Structure formats: structure tokens, C-alpha cells
Amino acid sequence: MSAPQGQFSGPQPSATAIFYRNIRWLRFVDRFGRRGQAAMEYLGGMAEMAGQTLHACFTRPFYSAELLSQLDEIGVKSVSITGITAFSTGMVLALQTAYALAAFGGKMFVGRVVALSLLRELGPVLTALMVGGRVGSGITAEIGSMVVTEQVDALRSMAVSPIRRLVAPRVIATVIMLPVLTALADLLGILGGLLIAVVELNMTAQDYLGSIWNQLAISDIMSGLSKTVFFGFEIAVIGCWNGLKVEGGASAVGIATTRTVVLASICVLISDFFLTKLFLAL
Amino acid sequence: MSANPGAASSTQPAGAGPGPAPNPETIVEFKNVWKRFSGKEILAGVNLQIRKGEILCVLGPSGTGKSVTLRHINGLTRPDEGDVIVFGENVTNKSEEEMAPIRRRLAMLFQGGALFDSMNVELNVGFPLREHTTKTPREIAETVAEKLSMVGLPGTQRKMPSELSGGMRKRVALARSIALEPEIILYDEPTTGLDPLTSEKIGHLIVDINQRIHTTSIVVTHDIVMARTVSDRLAFLHQGRFQFIGTFSEASRGGHPVLMEYFRSMGFPCGTGLVQVVKDL
Numbered sequence: 001m002s003a004p005q006g007q008f009s010g011p012q013p014s015a016t017a018i019f020y021r022n023i024r025w026l027r028f029v030d031r032f033g034r035r036g037q038a039a040m041e042y043l044g045g046m047a048e049m050a051g052q053t054l055h056a057c058f059t060r061p062f063y064s065a066e067l068l069s070q071l072d073e074i075g076v077k078s079v080s081i082t083g084i085t086a087f088s089t090g091m092v093l094a095l096q097t098a099y100a101l102a103a104f105g106g107k108m109f110v111g112r113v114v115a116l117s118l119l120r121e122l123g124p125v126l127t128a129l130m131v132g133g134r135v136g137s138g139i140t141a142e143i144g145s146m147v148v149t150e151q152v153d154a155l156r157s158m159a160v161s162p163i164r165r166l167v168a169p170r171v172i173a174t175v176i177m178l179p180v181l182t183a184l185a186d187l188l189g190i191l192g193g194l195l196i197a198v199v200e201l202n203m204t205a206q207d208y209l210g211s212i213w214n215q216l217a218i219s220d221i222m223s224g225l226s227k228t229v230f231f232g233f234e235i236a237v238i239g240c241w242n243g244l245k246v247e248g249g250a251s252a253v254g255i256a257t258t259r260t261v262v263l264a265s266i267c268v269l270i271s272d273f274f275l276t277k278l279f280l281a282l
Numbered sequence: 283m284s285a286n287p288g289a290a291s292s293t294q295p296a297g298a299g300p301g302p303a304p305n306p307e308t309i310v311e312f313k314n315v316w317k318r319f320s321g322k323e324i325l326a327g328v329n330l331q332i333r334k335g336e337i338l339c340v341l342g343p344s345g346t347g348k349s350v351t352l353r354h355i356n357g358l359t360r361p362d363e364g365d366v367i368v369f370g371e372n373v374t375n376k377s378e379e380e381m382a383p384i385r386r387r388l389a390m391l392f393q394g395g396a397l398f399d400s401m402n403v404e405l406n407v408g409f410p411l412r413e414h415t416t417k418t419p420r421e422i423a424e425t426v427a428e429k430l431s432m433v434g435l436p437g438t439q440r441k442m443p444s445e446l447s448g449g450m451r452k453r454v455a456l457a458r459s460i461a462l463e464p465e466i467i468l469y470d471e472p473t474t475g476l477d478p479l480t481s482e483k484i485g486h487l488i489v490d491i492n493q494r495i496h497t498t499s500i501v502v503t504h505d506i507v508m509a510r511t512v513s514d515r516l517a518f519l520h521q522g523r524f525q526f527i528g529t530f531s532e533a534s535r536g537g538h539p540v541l542m543e544y545f546r547s548m549g550f551p552c553g554t555g556l557v558q559v560v561k562d563l
Contacts, residue, residue, distance in 0.1 A: 146399075154396035157356050158410050159385035161378060 046241040049163065053237065056161070056168040066169040074135045074170070075177030079184065081134055082127045086185030089122055090114060090192025098201050107201060111211040114193035116220060123186040124224045125272055128231035131178055132264035136239040139170050140260040143243025144253040152244065162244065171236040178232035179225045186224070223279040230275060234267045309334040309466060309498050310355055315364035317350055324350050326522030327364070337492055337499040339509040342519035343544060348502040349393075351519065352468050355500065356388045357381040369465070386414055389459035390468040395451035397443040397458070403430070404439035407458045414462060429457040432494070433487060449480035453487070460491055467491070469501040473508055485511045506545065518544065 013021075097113045143166055146152050152162050190212065197203040242256040242263075310332040317325040324347040332338050340348045353359040354366045357373050365374050368384055376384075389410075397406050407426045411417055417425070423439075430436055433453040443451060452472060459467055469488065473481035485508040492499050503509055509516060510530050518526040518533070518541045526538035533541055 149394055149399075150392045150396040151398055153353075153358055154390070154392055154398075156358060156378070157385060157388070157390040158413065159382040160413055 042245075045245070046237060049167065049241055049244070050233075050237045052163045053167050053171050053240075056164045057172055061164065063165055063169050066165065067172055070169045070173035071177060073138075074131075074173045075180060078131055078134055078177070078181055082130050082181045082185045083188050085126055085130050086118070086123060086189040087192040089126060090118060090189030090194075091196045093117055093122070093189070094193035094196035095200065098196075107203070108207060108211060110197055110201065110203070111190075111193065111208040112215050115190050115212040115216060118186050118189040118193075119216075119220045119224045121224070121272075121276075123189055124182050124228045124231065125268065127182045127185045128178065128228060128235065128268045129265055131174070131181065131232075132235045132268055133261050135174060136235045136260045136264040137257045139236065139239030140243040140246075140257045141253055143240060144246035144256050145250075147244060147246045148249060148253060167236075167240040167244075170240055171233060174232040174236035175229055176232075178228040178235075182225055182228045186221075223276075226279065227272065227275045230271060231268050234271060235264045238264045238267065307334045308332065309369065310500070311365075311367040312351070312354070313365040313367065315351075315354060315361045315366060317347065317354070317359065317362055323522050325361070328519075328523060330517060330524055330527065332498065332500060334498055335492075335496065336514040337488065337501065337512050338515050338517055339513035340500065340502045340517045340519060341504070341506070341509060341541075341544065343547070344504075346519050347522065348519055349470050352390075352470055352500060352502050355466070355468055356385055356390055358390075386462065387465045388468065389462065389464040389466070391452070391455050391459050391470060391472055393471045393474060395443070395448075395455035397446075397451055397455055399443055401443075402439065403435075403441050403443070403446075403454050406443070406454060407439075407461055409458060410462045425461060426457075429461055430454070432460065432491070433457045434483070449476050449483070452476070452484060456484075456487060456491070460495060460497075463495045464497060466498045466500065469499060469503070471502055471504065473503060473505045478507075481505060481508055482511075484508070488512050520544070 093114045094110055097110050098107055101107055101109055101113070143152070146166070152166070155162050155165055194205060194208050197208040198205055239260050242260045246252050246256045308331045310330075312328045312330040315325050315328040316323070328351060330351075340351060342348050350359055354361060355368055355373075357376060357378075361374055365372050367373070369387065371384060373381060373384060397403075398409065401409070404423065404426050407429055408422045411422045411425060415422075426439065427436065430438060433456050435450060435453050435457070438446075438450070438454070443454070446454060456472075472484050472488065476484065485505075488499055488501060489512050491497065499512075501509070501512065513530060515528060516526065516530055516533050517524050518538065520540050526533060526541045
């Protein structure tokens with residue numbers, strides 16, 4: 001004999017319990033909404049600053065001395081870190097490719113695989129990640145400490161735009177130097193592969209370089225370098241925005257610096273996918 | 283010592299409305315200004331008129347919005363409600379670009395000096411000149427040397443900010459503030475963290491600069507001794523409003539009970555004996 005319906009469902013929750021359960025949900029929705037709103041405000045503010053920066057890049061006054069200083073700081077001083085990364089990546093890539101292709105007798109394609117991987121993907125992305133870590137965090141720390149010590153307010157109070165004086169030179173310098181660093185990294189990565197090909201794989205330099213030269217298209221180089229213009233813009237804008245948004249003291253600068261590294265890395269990796277799709281479609 | 287005794291005026295009722303048309307000599311005016319941070323009211327209907335040429339000291343307990351009030355004048359902070367009028371122009375809703383011409387006529391001395399770390403003293407003091415004038419590097423160097431002499435720091439052009447003491451930093455920052463000979467100088471706690479002798483020097487500099495370049499000075503401070511020394515008028519900010527505006531002697535005669543309480547909290551006995559006590563200090 002079946003029991004009447006509802007007999008096994010236990011006691012009905014009281015009106016108070018229902019009220020508190022709903023309150024919990026409401027709190028969850030409220031917290032979710034607040035976080036969403038904060039994220040939208042953060043992204044909106046960054047987009048607005050990016051727009052102002054683009055405007056400042058093409059209108060007077062220009063701060064050429066500051067730009068030169070940033071070209072040195074962002075570009076020249078990043079050569080070693082990006083060069084070492086690319087050279088070791090090229091060596092590892094050559095070893096791994098040779099190991100994988102040996103079973104098919106495709107060792108002669110090592111140069112081509114190394115070059116294509118570096119030129120189209122690894123060179124731009126690894127260079128952007130390294131620059132994002134070194135330069136992005138440096139920009140945030142510098143501008144953030146200027147905010148904390150009221151130097152940015154001092155600029156504003158003297159009728160000098162922080163966007164023009166601080167942000168625009170850093171964005172322009174990163175956009176110019178990242179493709180240059182990437183080109184250098186591509187070259188060093190290929191040379192790293194060459195070293196392994198000659199020393200470890202018993203190939204001749206002529207075979208290695210010939211396989212690259214014969215198959216390489218200009219689009220392979222350009223698609224990789226073009227992406228770094230966007231990566232550079234992303235890294236510098238994120239770095240500057242997080243620096244300008246610092247509130248509080250030294251700990252806030254540290255938090256903002258970490259946020260820049262994380263966000264710049266994620267943005268580079270995600271935008272790489274869409275940019276790759278775009279350049280393949282062109 | 284009063285820089286401009288003629289500028290002293292009578293007490294303005296706290297929280298009064300916008301009132302009659304501004305005095306022709308009024309250079310800065312706050313009309314019913316409200317400001318909240320994270321839902322907390324900092325300014326709750328501030329009304330204030332600042333006269334051309336005077337030195338006004340803004341006193342008040344920590345966290346009452348003295349610096350916030352100061353930052354409204356040059357637009358670094360904007361009010362939630364009300365109007366701030368500077369040089370006859372309402373700056374409440376002006377954009378950063380629209381504020382630029384007004385900011386060129388103003389200068390601000392920040393609490394920590396806010397010198398640019400990457401520049402030496404000469405570049406710091408010459409910064410506004412390079413930005414806003416067509417002077418040659420030689421002319422700029424001459425002006426920088428003159429301003430540094432005015433603040434008692436000749437020959438420090440090559441020093442970096444990190445090589446300067448707190449008092450020297452503030453004096454260099456003051457030299458930078460007066461480089462363009464502004465019409466209004468805003469001082470944000472100019473003597474905080476300094477020893478009494480250096481504080482006294484800064485006080486004398488404020489009066490000296492006020493007289494030499496005919497500027498209007500608004501000084502946010504906790505330093506009652508300096509306020510007595512330099513001010514033409516005091517404005518006491520408490521609970522989001524100016525509870526007292528008047529001369530130091532009016533204040534010392536028992537200007538407002540909350541102000542008396544503030545004096546007592548700062549270590550000064552209140553009442554009729556206050557003036558003598560402060561003089562004795």
C-alpha cells in the first residue's frame with residue numbers, strides 16, 4: 001500500500017527557514033552582481049584610458065625625451081631576457097622535433113619545424129609573456145608608486161596630463177619595441193636550433209638553414225610580428241591602468257603588479273588565438 | 283604676524299545657503315559642497331568664500347575632509363553636489379582639459395612634497411616652466427636658481443630628491459609651486475612631520491611668498507602655532523562643515539565650542555587664556 005503523497009518528504013520548512021534560504025540566494029546574487037559591476041567598471045575604465053592614449057599618441061604635446069627613455073627601458077633592457085628565452089626554446093624545439101621525426105626519417109625537416117614554430121607562434125607569444133612579466137610589472141610598480149606618493153596628482157595639479165606624460169610614451173615604446181624584440185628572438189631561436197642541429201643531430205648548417213630558407217614565406221614572418229603590435233598595446237595599457245588605479249600604500253602596489261602580470265599573460269594568450277584566426281583568414 | 287590684515291573678515295554662519303552675490307574680491311567659493319567616499323559623508327554642505335590675497339588656514343581633526351576640501355579647488359577631487367567656483371569659473375563639471383588653464387594659475391604643495399623621484403632638484407623646480415612657458419633653458423635655470431634662493435636652498439640644483447631631508451623636500455616643492463608665480467597656492471599640511479624650527483621656517487616662507495608674489499594662500503594644517511603665525515583667517519572644519527570662520531583672535535575669544543574642544547585636544551587650554559598660552563609657546 002502506497003503511502004499518501006508527501007508523507008516521506010519530511011516536515012515542511014518553516015517560513016523563517018525559507019526566508020533565510022532566500023536571503024542567502026539574494027546575498028549570492030548581490031555579491032555576484034557587485035563583482036560583475038566592479039569588473040565592468042574596471043574594463044570600462046581601461047578601455048576609456050586606451051582611447052585617450054590613442055588620442056594622445058597622435059596629438060601634441062609629445063614627450064620625445066620620455067619616449068626615448070622608455071624605448072631604452074622597455075626595449076634595450078629586455079633584450080637579454082627575451083634573447084635567452086628564445087635561444088633555449090630554439091634548442092629544446094630542435095631536440096624534441098628531431099626525436100619525434102626520427103621515427104619517420106624526417107630529421108631534415110627539423111629546421112623548417114623549428115623556424116615555423118618560432119616565427120608564427122612561439123617567438124611572438126614567449127617574447128610577449130616575458131615582456132609582460134618584466135615590463136608590464138615595471139610600469140605598474142613605477143606608476144603605482146607615483147600615485148601613492150602623489151606625484152601623479154602633482155602632474156595633474158600642474159596642468160600636465162598623466163595620460164600624455166606617463167601612459168602614451170610607455171604604450172608607444174612597448175608597441176615599437178615588442179616587434180623588434182620578437183624579430184631578434186626569432187633569429188636567436190633559429191640559431192639555438194642550428195646549434196643543436198649541428199652539435200647533436202649531425203646535420204650541416206647548410207641543410208638546416210636551407211630547409212628553412214626554401215620553405216619560408218614572408219607571411220610566416222609578418223603574421224607573427226603583426227600580432228606583437230597588439231600584444232605590446234595590451235601589455236602597456238594593462239600595466240599603466242593598474243598603476244593608475246593603485247589606492248593605498250606599498251602593499252597595494254604589490255597587488256597591482258601581480259594583477260598586471262596575470263592579466264597581461266591571459267590577455268596575450270587569449271588574443272593570440274583570435275589574432276591567429278584573423279591572420280589565417282586574411 | 284599677519285600677511286594681509288585687511289583680508290580678515292567676520293564669521294560666516296555654518297551650513298548657510300549660497301547667500302548673496304559673491305564679493306568681487308572672492309577668488310574661491312564653495313557653495314553647498316557635498317562629498318561622499320564609500321557612502322560616508324566627508325563634506326556635508328560646505329560653504330566658504332576665500333578672498334584674494336589672504337592666507338586662510340583650514341583646521342580640523344584628522345579625517346574631517348580638510349585635504350579633500352583643498353583638492354576641490356584645483357579639481358583633483360570633484361564634488362558630488364554643490365559648486366566650486368575658482369577665478370569666477372565653476373570648476374565642478376570641467377573636464378581635465380578644461381581645467382588646464384585654471385590649474386596653470388594655481389599651485390599645490392603636497393604633504394610629502396611629491397617631487398619627481400627620477401628628476402634632480404633643478405628639473406623638478408623647472409618642470410612647470412618647461413611645460414607651460416617658452417623660456418630658454420638658460421632662462422629656466424636662472425628662474426630655478428632664484429626660486430631656490432627664495433626658499434633658502436641655493437646651490438642644490440644637482441641634488442636628487444632622495445638626498446634631501448623632509449624639510450628640504452618641502453622647500454624644493456615650494457620652489458616648484460612658485461615657479462610660475464601662481465595666483466593661489468594650496469598648502470596640504472606643510473609642516474607635518476617637521477621639527478618646530480623647520481616648521482617655523484616654512485611658516486615664514488608662506489607669509490614671505492604671499493607678500494612677494496601677491497598670492498592667495500590656503501593652508502591645511504594641524505599646527506595651531508603656525509596657523510596663528512601666518513593666517514589672516516581660520517576656518518575650522520568639523521562634521522563635514524565649517525563650524526567657525528574668522529580670525530585667530532576671534533577664535534581665541536571663544537569662537538566656537540567645538541573649536542575650543544579641538545584646541546584642548548591639541549594640547550591647548552581653551553578660553554580667554556588661549557592667546558597668551560599660544561604666545562608663550
